[in-house]
Amino acid sequence: MSNKNINLLESIDAGDAMLFQEKYLMNEKPVILKGMGKDWPAIRRWSADFFRNNYGHIKVPVCYYKTKQQEAYKNQIKMRLNEYINLAEKNAPPDDYAEPPYLGGWIYHKEAPELLDDIDMTLPCFPENWLYKLPISISIPPTNLIIGYQYVSSPLHTDSFFVNSVLTMIAGVKKARMVSPSHTFAVSNGLDLFNPNVAKNVLEQGAEIFEGTISAGDAFYIPPGWWHNVINIGFTIAVQNLHVDTHRFPLFEQQMRGFVLPILSKIEDLGVEARKEISSAEQTLSPPPSHKTGDFIKHEKNYIMLLKKSTEKSESFLDNYYEQNSIK
Ligand SMILES: O=C(O)CCC(=O)C(=O)O
Numbered sequence: 589m590s591n592k593n594i595n596l597l598e599s600i601d602a603g604d605a606m607l608f609q610e611k612y613l614m615n616e617k618p619v620i621l622k623g624m625g626k627d628w629p630a631i632r633r634w635s636a637d638f639f640r641n642n643y644g645h646i647k648v649p650v651c652y653y654k655t656k657q658q659e660a661y662k663n664q665i666k667m668r669l670n671e672y673i674n675l676a677e678k679n680a681p682p683d684d685y686a687e688p689p690y691l692g693g694w695i696y697h698k699e700a701p702e703l704l705d706d707i708d709m710t711l712p713c714f715p716e717n718w719l720y721k722l723p724i725s726i727s728i729p730p731t732n733l734i735i736g737y738q739y740v741s742s743p744l745h746t747d748s749f750f751v752n753s754v755l756t757m758i759a760g761v762k763k764a765r766m767v768s769p770s771h772t773f774a775v776s777n778g779l780d781l782f783n784p785n786v787a788k789n790v791l792e793q794g795a796e797i798f799e800g801t802i803s804a805g806d807a808f809y810i811p812p813g814w815w816h817n818v819i820n821i822g823f824t825i826a827v828q829n830l831h832v833d834t835h836r837f838p839l840f841e842q843q844m845r846g847f848v849l850p851i852l853s854k855i856e857d858l859g860v861e862a863r864k865e866i867s868s869a870e871q872t873l874s875p876p877p878s879h880k881t882g883d884f885i886k887h888e889k890n891y892i893m894l895l896k897k898s899t900e901k902s903e904s905f906l907d908n909y910y911e912q913n914s915i916k
């Protein structure tokens with residue numbers, strides 16, 4: 589099957605904020621943002637030498653997507669950045685039994701905060717980024733750095749928490765194939781959509797594939813939940829920015845609560861267990877003195893109020909939602 593069944597991604601000027609927001613962001617439709625990073629200092633400054641000379645000693649986390657899938661960031665193997673860059677630049681074909689490492693997302697803002705000055709974190713064509721409003725304890729790093737070469741790639745996946753993802757090229761060329769979340773039935777995690785047989789199979793199931801290529805200064809807008817498979821055409825440097833706007837915040841909030849609620853439930857379960865043991869004890873004792881100094885009853889009442897208010901807020905949001913969208 590030829591590529592004629594693969595749709596080319598549309599592309600627009602990144603300066604046209606109105607067009608981007610109305611046609612792509614609001615409809616969660618992927619697009620190439622031409623010139624997104626063209627004026628970023630990173631385009632002039634960042635190169636293999638720049639990172640080797642200034643950050644070569646830093647140990648950066650590398651991915652092995654084929655053999656290990658997506659590992660938790662803290663579990664990833666680390667290697668010195670200068671060694672990684674040497675390997676990436678050499679671009680030698682890997683041997684058969686060892687998967688080559690991929691610097692697939694270095695969260696650099698703590699180790700190299702000055703790099704943030706070389707990019708524009710505000711993404712001018714986007715509205716306000718709600719990620720910055722999160723408490724520090726659950727903050728999601730809004731940016732990471734990806735350095736690639738011909739023999740490494742990101743197999744088909746979706747990004748977590750339904751965020752908007754913006755992948756901006758600083759150096760080199762990347763190609764992506766994307767599939768809408770409404771065609772999830774035809775794909776699965778880890779696929780190589782650049783393999784003609786795999787692509788053929790996906791298309792035959794009735795799904796559409798979109799393809800685009802970006803080079804220095806251009807960006808992919810990857811909407812929430814979209815499947816994407818990204819390959820490197822030679823040596824590349826790219827920055828990924830995560831963005832959550834007002835309209836996408838409620839679903840994101842739900843995802844974040846998914847982190848907190850299991851912890852809360854676990855603590856509550858232990859509380860129930862302790863109360864059971866207390867009530868089944870033969871001798872009933874009066875509450876320990878610390879309950880008084882710790883204001884046990886007051887805090888318990890506050891907690892009940894908080895839960896009630898939370899329930900009311902969620903219920904009225906859902907009621908409005910049903911009404912506005914005529915669903916029940
Ligand atoms: O460039 C890559 O390898 C992956 C990019 C990606 O997955 C993203 O921007 O969400």
Ligand SMILES: [Fe+2]
Nearest residue numbers: 746747753816
């Ligand atoms: Fe991704």
